[in-house]
Amino acid sequence: MSDGDGNRYRVEEIVAAVTLCMALLFVATPLGREHLQRSRVQECQAQRYETERAEAAYLLEKRAASRDFAALIAAKLLPREPSCPAGGAYIWLRRQPRPLLGCSIHYAPATVQEDDHPIYTNEFDGLSGLTILSGSWNTENGVLASRPGGENRLTFGETVWKDYEIRVNALLTRGDGYGIYYRADGRPDISGYCFQYHPGGGNKFLVRRVSGGVEQYPLQYAGMPAGFAIYNQGHEISIAVRGDRHTVKIDDRTVLDFSDAAFASGGGGFQTRGRSEAYFDALSVRQR
Numbered sequence: 001m002s003d004g005d006g007n008r009y010r011v012e013e014i015v016a017a018v019t020l021c022m023a024l025l026f027v028a029t030p031l032g033r034e035h036l037q038r039s040r041v042q043e044c045q046a047q048r049y050e051t052e053r054a055e056a057a058y059l060l061e062k063r064a065a066s067r068d069f070a071a072l073i074a075a076k077l078l079p080r081e082p083s084c085p086a087g088g089a090y091i092w093l094r095r096q097p098r099p100l101l102g103c104s105i106h107y108a109p110a111t112v113q114e115d116d117h118p119i120y121t122n123e124f125d126g127l128s129g130l131t132i133l134s135g136s137w138n139t140e141n142g143v144l145a146s147r148p149g150g151e152n153r154l155t156f157g158e159t160v161w162k163d164y165e166i167r168v169n170a171l172l173t174r175g176d177g178y179g180i181y182y183r184a185d186g187r188p189d190i191s192g193y194c195f196q197y198h199p200g201g202g203n204k205f206l207v208r209r210v211s212g213g214v215e216q217y218p219l220q221y222a223g224m225p226a227g228f229a230i231y232n233q234g235h236e237i238s239i240a241v242r243g244d245r246h247t248v249k250i251d252d253r254t255v256l257d258f259s260d261a262a263f264a265s266g267g268g269g270f271q272t273r274g275r276s277e278a279y280f281d282a283l284s285v286r287q288r
Contacts, residue, residue: 040085044106047082048090053236053251054078055092055099060169060234060281063141065095098167098236098282119164120157120268120285131155133188135272144280146272148175155186156283157267163288165240166268168280172231175276176200181210181269182239189213192266195239195248195256199230200276205255207246209262219246220258234281242288 051069054077058066062075072078082090088105122129124139135152138145146152166182177198184192189212198204206221224230238249248256268285272278 041106043085044088044103047084048101048103049252051078051082051090051101052099055095055101056169056236056282057234059095059099060143060171060279063143098284118284118286119161120283122156122283124281124283129156131186133186133190133269142281144270144283146270146276146278148272148275148277150273152272153181153190153269155181155184155190155267155269157285159185159266161267161285162265163242165238165286165288166283167236167238167286168283169234170197170237171234171279171281172197172199173277173279174231175272175278176274177272177276178278179271180237180239181267181271182241183263183266184210184269185266186269190269192263193241193246193260194271195237197235197237199224203228203230205248205250207248207256207258209260219260220256222255240288 051072054072055066057077058072058075066072066075069078069081073081082101084090084103084105086105088103091102091104092099093102094100120129122144124142124144126139127137130137130144131154133153133155135150135154136147137152137154138147161183164182166180168180170178170180172178177196177200179194179196181190182193182195184190184194191211191213192209193207194210194215195205195207198206203224204221205224206218208218209216229235236249236251238247238252240247240249244259244261246256246258246260247254270278270280
């Protein structure tokens with residue numbers, strides 16, 4: 001090795017040492033500690049959300065809660081056991097209607113307060129609280145399902161609802177997709193908004209106005225991301241509307257966000273048609 005090479009390596013070692021010292025000094029400052037704490041909070045939250053989604057999918061597919069995190073890993077719903085970066089302990093605070101995982105260090109009590117006061121829930125022990133508009137629907141083991149063939153529609157909730165969020169776990173096993181009504185009038189010739197999970201229309205998420213049972217051109221749509229599990233995988237659907245603002249999330253990821261003021265109030269509902277076979281579980285509605 002030449003002297004030039006030796007000098008270069010020594011310079012690189014010095015730069016690495018200086019960089020490490022600066023990083024340690026930064027962490028030791030109040031700003032550095034705040035940055036580290038914030039990073040840990042975000043990482044903990046991400047791990048809890050991932051585990052909650054896995055548990056929701058497990059509930060939908062197995063019709064029962066998992067024994068432990070290992071069961072979620074064995075079912076290939078969770079890549080690894082969650083671990084709080086600050087050493088907090090994880091514990092299930094609730095499994096249904098929506099799984100909620102707490103952390104002894106980072107859990108926010110405000111989340112519990114919001115989630116514990118829904119304006120409507122349905123665990124689908126039967127068809128109570130649901131109005132069938134068309135087609136054939138049934139419940140079994142806490143899951144709502146429609147039978148393939150024709151147009152299947154049902155509604156729930158109150159027509160006076162204005163600003164709210166619908167959360168539900170949904171699983172499509174075959175067919176063109178399913179729809180979730182919101183701000184709908186509940187009439188047989190239904191009017192309102194309809195979110196559609198629509199692989200039959202080019203693998204899209206979209207929202208339409210529906211007027212007198214007739215679907216209008218999509219207000220907004222987005223393609224399903226590459227690698228998205230369309231069939232035989234449960235997904236948590238969140239539809240939030242406040243004023244003229246509409247936000248749709250799939251597994252806590254925003255896929256649609258737009259404004260429209262055609263319908264100011266109304267309840268929710270579900271829709272399938274043709275050979276589509278869909279299952280719904282853990283339905284809740286919260287005021288926004």
